[in-house]
Amino acid sequence: MNKYKIDGGTPIVGNIQCLGAKNFATKAMVAALLTEEPTQLTNFPDIGDVHITGQMLESIGVKLIYDTENTALHINPKDISTYQVSMPQSGSNRIPILMIGALLNRFGAAEVPLLAGCNIGNRKIDFHIQALELFGAEISESETSFIAKCKGRLKGCHITLPYPSVGATETCLFLSVKAEGTTVIHNSAIEPEIQELITMLRSMGAIIFTTPERKIIVQGVPTLTGTRMEILGDRIDAASWAVLACASDGDIAVKGIRPDTLNNFLSYYQQVGGGIEFLKPDVIRFFRRNPLTPAVIETDVYPGFSTDWQQPFAILLTQAKGVSVIHETVYEKRFGYLKALDKLGAETQLTTSCLGNTFCRYKDHNYEHSAIIKGVTPLISNNETIDVPDLRAGLAYVIAAAIAKGTTYINGIQNIERGYGDLIQRCSDMSLNIKKI
Numbered sequence: 001m002n003k004y005k006i007d008g009g010t011p012i013v014g015n016i017q018c019l020g021a022k023n024f025a026t027k028a029m030v031a032a033l034l035t036e037e038p039t040q041l042t043n044f045p046d047i048g049d050v051h052i053t054g055q056m057l058e059s060i061g062v063k064l065i066y067d068t069e070n071t072a073l074h075i076n077p078k079d080i081s082t083y084q085v086s087m088p089q090s091g092s093n094r095i096p097i098l099m100i101g102a103l104l105n106r107f108g109a110a111e112v113p114l115l116a117g118c119n120i121g122n123r124k125i126d127f128h129i130q131a132l133e134l135f136g137a138e139i140s141e142s143e144t145s146f147i148a149k150c151k152g153r154l155k156g157c158h159i160t161l162p163y164p165s166v167g168a169t170e171t172c173l174f175l176s177v178k179a180e181g182t183t184v185i186h187n188s189a190i191e192p193e194i195q196e197l198i199t200m201l202r203s204m205g206a207i208i209f210t211t212p213e214r215k216i217i218v219q220g221v222p223t224l225t226g227t228r229m230e231i232l233g234d235r236i237d238a239a240s241w242a243v244l245a246c247a248s249d250g251d252i253a254v255k256g257i258r259p260d261t262l263n264n265f266l267s268y269y270q271q272v273g274g275g276i277e278f279l280k281p282d283v284i285r286f287f288r289r290n291p292l293t294p295a296v297i298e299t300d301v302y303p304g305f306s307t308d309w310q311q312p313f314a315i316l317l318t319q320a321k322g323v324s325v326i327h328e329t330v331y332e333k334r335f336g337y338l339k340a341l342d343k344l345g346a347e348t349q350l351t352t353s354c355l356g357n358t359f360c361r362y363k364d365h366n367y368e369h370s371a372i373i374k375g376v377t378p379l380i381s382n383n384e385t386i387d388v389p390d391l392r393a394g395l396a397y398v399i400a401a402a403i404a405k406g407t408t409y410i411n412g413i414q415n416i417e418r419g420y421g422d423l424i425q426r427c428s429d430m431s432l433n434i435k436k437i
């Protein structure tokens with residue numbers, strides 16, 4: 001197995017191109033199954049997770065052409081011949097459950113692999129199941145797959161999500177756009193990737209209204225058309241490079257990111273001492289403006305501070321003078337990565353309490369979902385090896401290794417490449433000293 005070798009301890013300067021967002025690209029691939037016409041996705045990221053999704057699409061007869069030169073994907077779903085999706089050799093991800101809606105609309109049946117993805121909590125799918133049943137589908141589970149069936153067209157319905165889940169909102173959208181009648185989704189997710197998915201579905205002919213109070217109203221239509229859609233820049237990728245610039249006291253221009261999608265991140269970043277400059281509408285320069293100060297952060301659904309930003313931000317807080325707190329309210333087990341940082345000299349502590357301003361769903365459970373981070377702790381690595389526990393923690397480790405004096409080895413890099421692609425090539429225009437060995 002390959003690993004990364006990083007020689008750190010110097011300010012990182014340079015430029016990096018932000019990827020198309022993983023968490024929209026894979027959903028856009030599923031949306032393309034709702035029509036028999038071809039769809040073209042541009043700014044399409046070359047990352048492990050889209051290849052896993054692509055293999056699932058190909059297993060049912062979808063024709064895919066990856067145009068890597070133009071970062072485009074051409075999807076032709078005309079010849080889909082089966083509703084039984086095979087598990088790719090490289091494993092599953094979170095996408096199969098989303099394919100059920102599209103396949104039910106086409107075949108009245110779907111069989112998809114069980115889910116995998118990062119181990120950051122229980123990641124239940126009860127809201128998806130509830131939605132499938134409300135739309136008139138029956139669902140069962142075998143040892144290897146979910147099996148769903150419906151008689152005739154899916155039926156529009158009213159559904160209230162117990163929590164504004166991204167995946168469950170997507171399932172509801174995929175079920176409703178071609179269902180009979182009107183669907184109202186209450187308490188839906190409104191993340192930028194969801195808003196892009198709605199835009200894409202509208203471009204295919206879907207009739208979808210959104211309201212200010214997390215309500216989505218969908219009037220089902222019998223057919224949808226193919227489309228062309230650009231994948232928006234990945235706000236998690238961009239935030240990570242922003243942290244690298246500030247934590248290392250360097251200067252990095254991140255290209256291909258819409259500033260509005262970074263939203264509150266930009267405020268927390270500046271609050272703790274980071275500097276930003278908009279060089280072009282989609283290019284932001286990140287650097288350290290002031291000595292770093294601590295922060296109290298609570299992760300939340302959009303427009304709150306994204307749970308996917310907390311891992312890189314935790315690295316930044318190790319370099320801030322004072323005591324910082326991060327309260328993770330979206331996933332119950334998302335701090336497993338912190339312990340390894342102590343090997344590099346970080347001083348962190350986990351607690352089951354809800355630290356911060358509010359009590360969350362995990363109050364009175366035994367989950368270590370709040371972190372205390374003391375700074376400034378200079379990071380030092382004497383040839384330490386750290387193992388990547390999950391995707392976002394993986395890039396956080398790369399940042400930690402980049403600011404740590406000495407050499408760090410990072411194992412389990414397939415977890416990183418699933419979401420960030422080929423880092424060696426991507427980082428070639430920055431002073432980061434990273435090798436794959």
Ligand code: EPU
Nearest residue numbers: 023094123124125126127128165166167168308330331391
């Ligand atoms: N939840 C349930 N029941 C459900 C669905 C969700 O209890 O049926 C809970 C989850 O256990 C979690 C919370 O609701 O505690 C939020 O889950 P959500 O459904 O919003 O997450 P997801 O759709 O599984 C996506 C991203 C995650 C990102 C979250 C939150 C993809 C493939 N994944 O996950 O991204 O953290 O939304 O924004 O889109 C990542 O990219 O590394 C990643 C984990």
